[in-house]
Every structure is written in structure tokens, then in C-alpha cells.
Amino acid sequence: MLLGVSVKLIDVEVDISGGLPQFQIIGLASKAIAEAKQRVAVAMQSSGFELVPKKILVNLCPADMKKEGPQFDLAIAALLLKNFNYVKATANFFSNSCFIAELTLTGDLKKVKGLMSFILDSVKLGVKNIFLAKEAEADLQILKDHPELLKETNLYLVKDLKELVTALNDQAVLERFSIKNSRCSDNQQENNSKDINSDQVLFEDIIGQSQAKRALEIAVAGRHNLLMVGPPGCGKSLLAKAVKSIVPKLSVEKALETQRIRELASFSDFNQDILDIPYRAPHNSCSPVSLVGGSIPVTPGEVSLAHNGILFLDELAEFNRFTLDQLRVILDNKKVALNKGIYKYEYPADFILIAATNPCPCGYYGDLKRNCICSMKQIQRYISKISGPLLDRIDIVIHLKRLDTKERELLSKASSGITKSSDILQKIEKVKEFTKKTNLDSSLDKESRDLLARAVESFDLSARAHTKLIKLARTIANLDFSKNIKQEHLAEAIQYREDFHI
Ligand SMILES: [Zn+2]
Structure with missing residues (x-):
């Protein structure tokens, strides 16, 4: 059973005795589970396995935990098949096996939510065999690519109850259902389509905005949160989209964490x-629940789906104030804790926040060509929504200007200084290696200390902001492959802080 992204194993016991024929499930089962007895009974019958009329008692342990969801169907059916002697597999085999699937009335296996969590935690607990629905195969590609993740655990995919019975009756047949031997028919096709990514934006596709590009490079290299301020049409959304092209691929471990969350949100993009x-x-119209998570059943929100990646919030000031408040807490904790009844659900939420906002409600405050029509009061109210505590969690603020046609022409002709996404990506990967191998020094020399002291005084920085400034300077030094933070690194970091008044 799932609690957030972690799994609690539930033991299923079956007792069959004489007496009045009946079928009962006990052990704090929810309505969906109580309905399992009908599903299981019909599925077995339509697959050709008669249930002899006897007194059948199914117990789910531990009994003090409320059980939910249809994922117990297969385990109950498997044990009944064993107890009615349809399968030969030993009791020992059963006690080392997990059966996780829902059953249709015709006896087909259906995949259930959160499979990756079930599998990985069962592997951790040393479960020997796991049986799942064949239809889950496409979701498990990463396990096929990295079979070492399964350690000693065998993973079997079966289509229906009949296949399960043949597999459980013959070791040689069983092997055929192992994920190692299975072939996903449209696998090849899928791999091909991965390369075609039509909406990808590259840095070289965006004219000008070199300061913003540099700031995004720093944000990705050091996992810093960044806010872009500028009028409509200056390219904020496009720049945010292009960030994807400079972030290194995930490690397998991180990819699995992400996959666990995606499954829980029933979100998959093959x-x-x-x-x-x-x-x-x-x-910006999204509800607090869809951003943070919650609801019934408890589902991870956007902040968790962005875990290990990027969360882009466009028009930040238009978000609900309560939502922004919750975001602040998540940025500190890097996880979401949700309470439901006696259970606490926890979802990771460690992402880089890239946010964008207009400088005022009409969008043109400070613009050189168009006049802002907002009153000072309106502007203050607009900005106050994101200033203060939320702004304190943002390391880099950049102001963008619109380019006019002439500037565009000039910049697009000057192709020499254009930074390419692939070059930045390569650099960021090198920086990763550099920081791993090098004994980095975050201390400052005398001149830098003076510079920092002046910045703290003139911008009235909090202790938190002070620490963040040094971290930012460290990232800039990393991008320069420098062991020490030099004055120029600190100066650049301060410049992203200078712009904090919106
Ligand atoms: Zn305005």
C-alpha cells in the first residue's frame, strides 16, 4: 500500500473452511477492497477456475491500518488459486512474492497507481518475486534499461489469470514472463519518437538578451531560483522554455524518484x-491543491512533479496569495508534507524556480516606448504580492527590455557573440565535474569582504540574503573554474541582487 511515495507491505492471508459458503474480507478494508471479493470471484470463474462453495476468509494485515485501492485483487486471487489447488507453487514461494494488480471481470490484469514505488521498495525489502499486469510494461522501461536496479528480485508481467496460473505451475514457463525476457513490441518506435521534440527552444533561437541568458546559466549551474521582470513581449516565456536545453540529463536514481511521483499523479509522457x-x-489560475498537492486521494502537485527539474511560474504576481505563501514554505523545506487522517504523506519538491512577472498590472512600467497607465498604488500592491518573504528565496533578479525592430536586426546580423545551448550545457556538465573534484574555497579576501559589507549595508540585506549572495558568488566562480571566489565573481553576484527592487 502507498503512503506518499513510500510503500507499506500488506500481508494477505486466506483461510478456507467448511461451514456455510461465504466470502469475507477483513482487516480494515475500504469499500473498494470490499468490492474486490465480487471482482475476484467473477474474474476467477470467467477464467475457468471455479470457487468451490466454502467459507472463505481473507485477512489483510496489519489490521490496524486502513487499506485502500484495488491493488489487492491479484494477491487475493493468487492465494485463492493456491488454496483451491489450481497452482503448484509452494507456500514458501508465495510468502516471498508480491502480487500487485487490479482484476477485470474477465480475469485481465490492470496496472495500479504507483508501480515504481511498489517495485523499488519491495526490492529494498528483499521480496523475491513481483507479479504485475503486462499492460504496465511501457512504464517500466527504465528497469529494462537498468536491470541492476532490481537486484535479486524477479519481476514478472502477466496478461491475465490464466497466464498467472501457467506461470505458477512451471518454473520454465515462469521465466518466459520475466521482464528480462519480455519484448515491448512498439519499443523501437517509441525510441525514435523521443528525438523529435517540436517545441524545443534553444538559446541561439532567441535574439539578444545575453544578460538573461547568462543569469539562466548561473541559475542552472548552481540550482538558484531566478525571477525575470519585464514588459510583455520581451521574451520571458521563451527564455524560460529554453532553460530545458541547458540542463544536464538526470541520473538513473533521480529519474526513478521523478518516475515515482509521475505515476502517483497518473502523469506519463512516453x-x-x-x-x-x-x-x-x-x-497562474491553478489552485493551491494542484500546485502543492492534496485532494482525495492524496496526489502530488506541480511542485513535486517538478522535483529534480524546473518549475516555471509565469505572471507570478497573478498567482493566488495563499498559493504563493505555500510556495515559500516548500522552497525552504524542499518537500511537501500533507496530512490526511492519521497518515502523513510526504512528497519531495526540490526544483529550480524560474519565475517571471510584469513590472506592473499594465506591464509597461519603466518601458522606453510605451507609457504605463498604472497608479503608483496599483504598482505597489502588485509588487507587494511577490516581494518580502518570497523574494527572499530568490537569488537572481533580472530586468528585461523589449528590443525594437532595429535592435533585433542588428543583433541577428551579429552572429559572432551568440551563445549556443549545447555549449552552455557542456560547460555546466564540466562545472559539475569540477565541483566534485575540487576542494572549493568559499572564503573571501579583504577587498571582497569590504565589497560585500558595502552591499549588505546599501541593500539592507538579511542574514539569509547575505549567505545566498556568497553561494551565488561561489557558483559564478565555479563557472569560471576557479577554486576561490574572486572579487569579480562577487561583484557579478551583487549585480543580480542590486536589481531586487522591481
Ligand atoms: Zn503599468
């Missing part, structure tokens, strides 16, 4: 390479 970083861009 065209996406599983090692691609998650990128979520919820609209």
Missing part, C-alpha cells in the same frame, strides 16, 4: 526520455 529533466509550467 515520448519523453525518462532521463530528461521535469519541466512544469502551471498556469
Whole structure:
């Protein structure tokens, strides 16, 4: 059973005795589970396995935990098949096996939510065999690519109850259902489509905005949160989209964490390479629940779907104030804790926040060509929504200007200084290696200390902001492959802080 992304194993016991024929499930089962007895009974009958009329008692342990969801169907059916002697597999085999699937009335196996969590935690607990629905195969591609993740556990995929019975009656047949031997027919096709990513934006596709590009490079290299401020049409959304092209692929471990969360949200995109970083861009009208998670059944929100990746919030000031408040807490904790009844659900939410906002409600405050029509009061109210505590969690603020046609022409002709996404990506990967291998020094020399002291005084920085400034300077030094933070690194970091007044 799932609690957030972690799994609690539930023992299923079956007792069959004489007496009045009846079928009962006990052990704090929810309505969906109580209905399992009908599903299981009909599925077995339509697959040709008669249930002899006897007194059947199914117990789910531990009994003090409320059980939910239809994922127990297969385990109950498997044990009944064993107890009615349809399968030869030993009791020992059963006690080392997990059966996780829902049953249809015709006896077909259906996949259930959160499979990756079930599998990985069962592997951790040393479960020998796991039986799942064949239809889950496409979701498990990463396990096929990395069979070492399964350690000593065997994973079997079966289509229906009849296949399960043949597999459980013959070791040689069983092997055929192992995920190692299974072939996904449209696998090849899927791999091909991964390369075609039509909406990909590259840095070289965006004219000008070199300061913003540099800031995004720093944000990705050091996992810093960033806010872009500028009028409509200056390219904020496009730049945010292009960030995807400079983020290194996920490690297998990180990809699995992400996959666990996606499954719980019933979100899968098979065209996406599983090692691609998650990128979520919820609209500003999204509810607190869809951003943070919750609801019934408890589902992870956008912040968790963005875990290990990027969360892009466009028009930040248009988000609900309560939603932004919750976001602040998540940025501190890097996880979401939700309470439901006696259970606590926890979802990871460690992402880079890329946010964008207009400088005022009309969008043109400070614009050189168009006049802002907002009153000072309106502007203050607009900005106050994101300033203060939320702004304190943002490391880099950049202001963008619109380019006019002439500037565009000039810049697009000057192709020499254009930074390419692939070059930045390569650099960021090198920086990763550099920081792993090098003994980095975050201390400052005398001149830098003076510079920092002046910045703290003139911007009235909090202790938190002070620490963040040094971290930012460290990232900039990393991008320069420098062991020490030099004055120029700190100066650049301060410049992203200078712009904090919106
Ligand atoms: Zn305005």
C-alpha cells in the first residue's frame, strides 16, 4: 500500500473452511477492497477456475491500518488459486512474492497507481518475486534499461489469470514472463519518437538578451531560483522554455524518484526520455491543491512533479496569495508534507524556480516606448504580492527590455557573440565535474569582504540574503573554474541582487 511515495507491505492471508459458503474480507478494508471479493470471484470463474462453495476468509494485515485501492485483487486471487489447488507453487514461494494488480471481470490484469514505488521498495525489502499486469510494461522501461536496479528480485508481467496460473505451475514457463525476457513490441518506435521534440527552444533561437541568458546559466549551474521582470513581449516565456536545453540529463536514481511521483499523479509522457529533466509550467489560475498537492486521494502537485527539474511560474504576481505563501514554505523545506487522517504523506519538491512577472498590472512600467497607465498604488500592491518573504528565496533578479525592430536586426546580423545551448550545457556538465573534484574555497579576501559589507549595508540585506549572495558568488566562480571566489565573481553576484527592487 502507498503512503506518499513510500510503500507499506500488506500481508494477505486466506483461510478456507467448511461451514456455510461465504466470502469475507477483513482487516480494515475500504469499500473498494470490499468490492474486490465480487471482482475476484467473477474474474476467477470467467477464467475457468471455479470457487468451490466454502467459507472463505481473507485477512489483510496489519489490521490496524486502513487499506485502500484495488491493488489487492491479484494477491487475493493468487492465494485463492493456491488454496483451491489450481497452482503448484509452494507456500514458501508465495510468502516471498508480491502480487500487485487490479482484476477485470474477465480475469485481465490492470496496472495500479504507483508501480515504481511498489517495485523499488519491495526490492529494498528483499521480496523475491513481483507479479504485475503486462499492460504496465511501457512504464517500466527504465528497469529494462537498468536491470541492476532490481537486484535479486524477479519481476514478472502477466496478461491475465490464466497466464498467472501457467506461470505458477512451471518454473520454465515462469521465466518466459520475466521482464528480462519480455519484448515491448512498439519499443523501437517509441525510441525514435523521443528525438523529435517540436517545441524545443534553444538559446541561439532567441535574439539578444545575453544578460538573461547568462543569469539562466548561473541559475542552472548552481540550482538558484531566478525571477525575470519585464514588459510583455520581451521574451520571458521563451527564455524560460529554453532553460530545458541547458540542463544536464538526470541520473538513473533521480529519474526513478521523478518516475515515482509521475505515476502517483497518473502523469506519463512516453515520448519523453525518462532521463530528461521535469519541466512544469502551471498556469497562474491553478489552485493551491494542484500546485502543492492534496485532494482525495492524496496526489502530488506541480511542485513535486517538478522535483529534480524546473518549475516555471509565469505572471507570478497573478498567482493566488495563499498559493504563493505555500510556495515559500516548500522552497525552504524542499518537500511537501500533507496530512490526511492519521497518515502523513510526504512528497519531495526540490526544483529550480524560474519565475517571471510584469513590472506592473499594465506591464509597461519603466518601458522606453510605451507609457504605463498604472497608479503608483496599483504598482505597489502588485509588487507587494511577490516581494518580502518570497523574494527572499530568490537569488537572481533580472530586468528585461523589449528590443525594437532595429535592435533585433542588428543583433541577428551579429552572429559572432551568440551563445549556443549545447555549449552552455557542456560547460555546466564540466562545472559539475569540477565541483566534485575540487576542494572549493568559499572564503573571501579583504577587498571582497569590504565589497560585500558595502552591499549588505546599501541593500539592507538579511542574514539569509547575505549567505545566498556568497553561494551565488561561489557558483559564478565555479563557472569560471576557479577554486576561490574572486572579487569579480562577487561583484557579478551583487549585480543580480542590486536589481531586487522591481
Ligand atoms: Zn503599468
